[in-house]
Amino acid sequence: MQLIDYRDLNQMQREHLLDIQLPPEQQRYAGDMASALYLLLSADSDDMRGVVVLLDALPRAFLLLQRGAFLPPWAQVDAATINAVQVDRRFQGRGVGRFCMQALPGLVRALWPEVRRLQLSVDPDNHAALGLYRASGWVDSGDGYRARKGYECQLTLML
Numbered sequence: 001m002q003l004i005d006y007r008d009l010n011q012m013q014r015e016h017l018l019d020i021q022l023p024p025e026q027q028r029y030a031g032d033m034a035s036a037l038y039l040l041l042s043a044d045s046d047d048m049r050g051v052v053v054l055l056d057a058l059p060r061a062f063l064l065l066q067r068g069a070f071l072p073p074w075a076q077v078d079a080a081t082i083n084a085v086q087v088d089r090r091f092q093g094r095g096v097g098r099f100c101m102q103a104l105p106g107l108v109r110a111l112w113p114e115v116r117r118l119q120l121s122v123d124p125d126n127h128a129a130l131g132l133y134r135a136s137g138w139v140d141s142g143d144g145y146r147a148r149k150g151y152e153c154q155l156t157l158m159l
Contacts (some may be wrong), residue, residue: 001060001096003103005111006040006050009059017052017059020088029126036064036084043070049111053087053100061087061096067112074144074154078116080108085120085129101136105159116159121145121152130155 006014020033030036040050047068053061067080075081082104087097108115121144122129133155143151 001099001103002054003100003107004052004054005107006052006062009052013052013054013057013059017062020059020062020086021090022086023089026086026089026126026128029123029129030084030086033062033086036062036086039084040064045070051100051104051107053096055091055096059088060091061085061100063100065108065111067115072121072145074121074142075119076117076156078114079119079156080112080115080117082118082120097132098136101132101138105157109159118157118159119154121154123147123152124150133157 017037018033022030022032040048047066047070049065051063051065052059063085064083065080066083071077071079071081104118108118119141120133122133124147130153138155138157140153141156142154144154145152
């Protein structure tokens with residue numbers, strides 16, 4: 001497995017990003033690939049990056065990294081946030097998400113050395129995501145976005 005910046009994908013790999021599919025119950029939390037790519041490509045900023053997990057040279061997971069002007073109000077100024085995390089349903093349970101969470105701090109340090117922490121907001125009912133993040137060292141750090149009931153859980157990983 002390999003974790004790389006969207007900008008480093010070749011044309012064939014970019015085309016295969018749209019093959020990433022989430023189960024419907026996860027789409028309500030993370031959206032879909034078309035929406036995530038729209039956000040990434042419409043931003044055209046160094047403060048937003050797409051991050052891809054390649055397995056056998058094909059995209060199997062994707063997420064958005066944001067900092068600076070793209071930070072939500074609940075995030076710290078020295079943070080980068082993670083959004084639109086998507087692991088292809090056909091590769092869930094195979095360590096792709098765990099690999100991504102383990103490799104992500106190194107990639108963020110290389111991209112943005114001034115970033116001191118990663119933060120995210122996750123629905124409290126998204127038990128699979130919460131389990132992955134907490135098992136990867138993320139800690140509860142307050143409220144995130146408004147949720148269907150109350151607020152999402154804000155999690156932080158210090159770099």
